Amino acid sequence: MLWSNSFIPTLREVPAEAESVSHQLMLRAGLIRMLSAGIYSYLPLGLRVLDNIENIIQQEMNSAGAQELLLPALQTQELWQRSGRDKEIGEVMIRFTDRRGRKLCLGPTHEEVITELARTHIRSYKQLPLILYQIQTKFRDEIRPRFGVVRACEFIMKDAYSFDKDDKGLDKNYNLMLGAYQRIFKRMGLKFLTIEADPGVMGGKVSHEFMVPAKSGEDLEVGHIFKLGTKYTEALGARFLDDKGKLQPIIMGCYGIGVSRLIAAIIEQSHDEEGIIWPWEVAPFKVLIIPVDVTDKKMANEAAKIYARLSKENIESLLDDRDERAGVKFKDAELIGIPLEIIIGKEAFKNGKIELKRRRDKKVFFTDRKNLVKKIKQVMKDEAKP
């Protein structure tokens, strides 16, 4: 993509509204903008990171045998009365009455909706086990929204649900999900802890939390999995016929990831004084091409040529073709944190060498034009290692 056609509004100053480092950097790098407290827009760069995170989650969920679906954000309050969580969830759930007089709510979570779906479609043990998941926008009436996308009123979650005929099946699926979660967070370059936790309002006996320690002390929980057992299936009457023809409640597990919150968690762990340092797999672009002076035709041409070459090789790159001073470009480059920079300056024509700079450690490499793609692919290979 060409920077001059893009909507990447970077900021020099640290916005006053932002308390945490990740919140500051997400605003400064043009990833998000606030509409009102706890309500954010994802700008193009932020959405690219979000898409990369979602792709990793989808790949690992699908290889664990889970199937993706999409449940509605609108739910009936009646469903929550049937599960008994109507009062328990409290005022955090947004409720309203529609013009037809229906009492509706915006789902902060989807155990009730998925159990209702299972109740109407799972009849026999032959249909089990089953893991269903979705990536979806959730809503919370958050009284104190904080830290940008971390504690927001509107946020994106991945929620998965397993259905089994016995505890052995649940144990198997629970471990399958636990393994998938560890692969997911590793691929995102995160250092994380897996902790046994209290199931709380979700119910069930066993649960694990995935915590990402942050330097700022605001450790930014990114996943939580629960052995729910029969709490929801008994309340809503989701039963199956076992192999002896006896009706039994389906045994459930549920598995959540805070998708939008992960962006903040990654930044908390991966930044320096100058800005974000994107881990390879989530980076919005892999390469940033910086012609130092675009009014110099030789430099502009060289940059455009390299950009075309990388596009052909399917290496996602951003070309900073803005007519800005070199200092501004370098500062923005550090801020938005693309893993690899290609700097086209006067040197590129003096000795025929092209300068590559790795954002992570600012290490500089030189290569000739001919071997540029090969060199980039070699750096890519090293960087992609989790």
Next chain:
Amino acid sequence: MLWSNSFIPTLREVPAEAESVSHQLMLRAGLIRMLSAGIYSYLPLGLRVLDNIENIIQQEMNSAGAQELLLPALQTQELWQRSGRDKEIGEVMIRFTDRRGRKLCLGPTHEEVITELARTHIRSYKQLPLILYQIQTKFRDEIRPRFGVVRACEFIMKDAYSFDKDDKGLDKNYNLMLGAYQRIFKRMGLKFLTIEADPGVMGGKVSHEFMVPAKSGEDLEVGHIFKLGTKYTEALGARFLDDKGKLQPIIMGCYGIGVSRLIAAIIEQSHDEEGIIWPWEVAPFKVLIIPVDVTDKKMANEAAKIYARLSKENIESLLDDRDERAGVKFKDAELIGIPLEIIIGKEAFKNGKIELKRRRDKKVFFTDRKNLVKKIKQVMKDEAKP
């Protein structure tokens, strides 16, 4: 994917709740399920179609130079008061007051939010032109939800917005979008009409509707584009400095596609007595492999081998490995409408020929094992032609 592990709950009977053919077939083929009137879940097969539709839209939007972002569903009512549409939009907009006392609403459309974003970030003619778009869930308090996903309370839209410094720029972007829309609908296999229309509540002078005629008479508007002019930018004060240093209101266009509604439109135009006939690009799987009797080890093995071969070639296929009667499998195959079927029956072993059946016209082809992939790719190539 293996059918036995999948959540594809097909129905024999026509559901009483469904009025239109597309609504009936979406329920019967296991694409959607209703939670409450106008509120639907997309099951795995339905979500795959939705993803394919979204991919086509994203490809065509990106090649027209538009950039994707994601705006919040939650909006402040205050923003609608400033644009003057607060009363005009009426009761169809869902409104509520949160615990902080903020008056919020669920966006049925996003002109206000995007104009506010432009107001705070566009300062100079140098930042123009700009086209931004999103694919997002919208909400309407629909008093009479009908035809399944066609008139629903929660639905998915693609909404794009162009920003220009003059009318000439707007004309150019408008035509760019018009061309992109025509490519999008063509790739989805739709016969459609482009009609000059009344801009209505959206405002502006010029608008075009994209209509998909349906046999049932419920023609299921899939796109609408508007030259908005300065209606929103003047109301919200979104201005830029022109090349003479004079403040001018930004000139806008907006461009909508009913994404979830498109599934119904496609089915209305592409079905027969037995079920759905998916056009190639939107089909949830391209090939359906049907071993006639999975208790016959030779057949099951042959089917599994072909499935593995197609997976290796990145041809998305569904293997109907269920222990069901051949009649049930064939009926389900016609119903869910995968473009190409591979039937593994006794004939496959008698004369070494494999039977391919094209869903569209039920035409049968035979091929030997060796040339199977080649033959499929040839059929694919023909089918993919819009």
